[in-house]
Amino acid sequence: MSQAIRIFRKEFATYFISPIAYIVISFFLLVTGWFFFTTFFLRNQASLRTFFDLLPITFSFVVPAITMRLFSEEFNLGSYEILLTLPVTFRDVVLGKFVAAVAMVAAMLLPTVAYSITVSFLGQLDWGPVVGGYVGAILLGAAYCGIGLFASSVTRNQIVAFIIGMAICFCLTLLDKMLFFLPRSMLAFLEYLGADYHFSNISKGIIDSRDLLYFLSVAFVSLYGAHLSLQEKH
Template sequence: MSNVAVIFRREVSGYFVTPVAYVVFAVFLVLSGYFFTMSLFATQTADMSITFGNMSVTLLFVAPVLTMKMLAEEGRQGTMELLLTSPASLTSIVVGKYLAAVFTFLVLLLVTALYPISLFWVSKPDLGPILSGYLGILLLGAACLAVGMFASSLTESQVVAGMLGFGLLLLFWVLGWASGNVTGVAGEVLGALSLLNRLDGFTRGIINGADVLYYLSFAFAFVFLTVRVVDARRWS
């Protein structure tokens, strides 16, 4: 078994043998279920785009909560010493952990498939935007989880990691708002960096290669930074 798979398995089981995954699932499902129902009542259309928008906001705190333990706790309880003195490379450790978080989030999204299924039960919604919307949420989630993991690598305290992750995500979130007020290149750069602006296309059924690449490279950048941070701490 490759080292990434070994770490991945332990991490996933870590989510599901502790209450973490269940609490996060419960909160996310209650909130997104409420949003879904309310938007359905308000718009009277079999459409998921509003629900996706609301889900994306929920991600702001779901991602840090899912990842804040990831490296902070390994440092605190000393298990980082086990991982770093094992034959597994640092990159495979971090990647294995990251994939576990993404997988757990994917499971969560699969549970929310109940919403579109119920739509098909009562109506004939357009399947395309629903699938592309899910893809967008998954990509956004992957990006947010990478930020959360990065925050977790900076500290041994889960609370600090959670707060840092939330703050960083919120910052990337609101960058887009500034683009309206800041003129010129600066505004465009800020708008391009915003996590939120990219989601719109997906929820409208448009899969834009640039957007996919944006989320993937965003995630890659923060996974890479996490590896660098953990490695740098060994040298201190």
């Protein structure tokens, strides 16, 4: 476990050594800030609804960009060989990198707290949905980080890793908007699979164990997939 913590620290620091962290954070703030504030004064409501509504789509692009390098870069550089011949297990490696990516997502969300503070000065902000929204955002980020990590573990090419990760996250995000096209008998099941459906519950301020379970199981299944894919390369 302590090895996983060391790997986490190293990976998290690496984000901020290279320009990736700064580029991704600025891009994320630019996109969310623009879409949130352009309609904010038109709506004339002191809530962060629009910000949270857009998160699943923005995350589908941004999170795979954070995770794409985690394994692909190591495969490509060959440093993976060094990593695996140190006294660490696959579990340490996967867990360390995963937590680093989630921490990076949290670091990216941190500046957006300024939005809620701004809004609270402008009107009566209901903090319940905001807190729920941030909890949900971290969970959603964790699930997408898991998917991104899996995508990164199957290829040595970072761009391919990004595209695979984005495709999967995008499908999960849009699934409950596509239900119209899908067979009726599977509707309930497919709705449950959609990330947006669960996220919108949490961001209303309702923390339901089914939604928590959904995000945690997506993260777990994809991390297990990454674990298997690494073992296969061994």
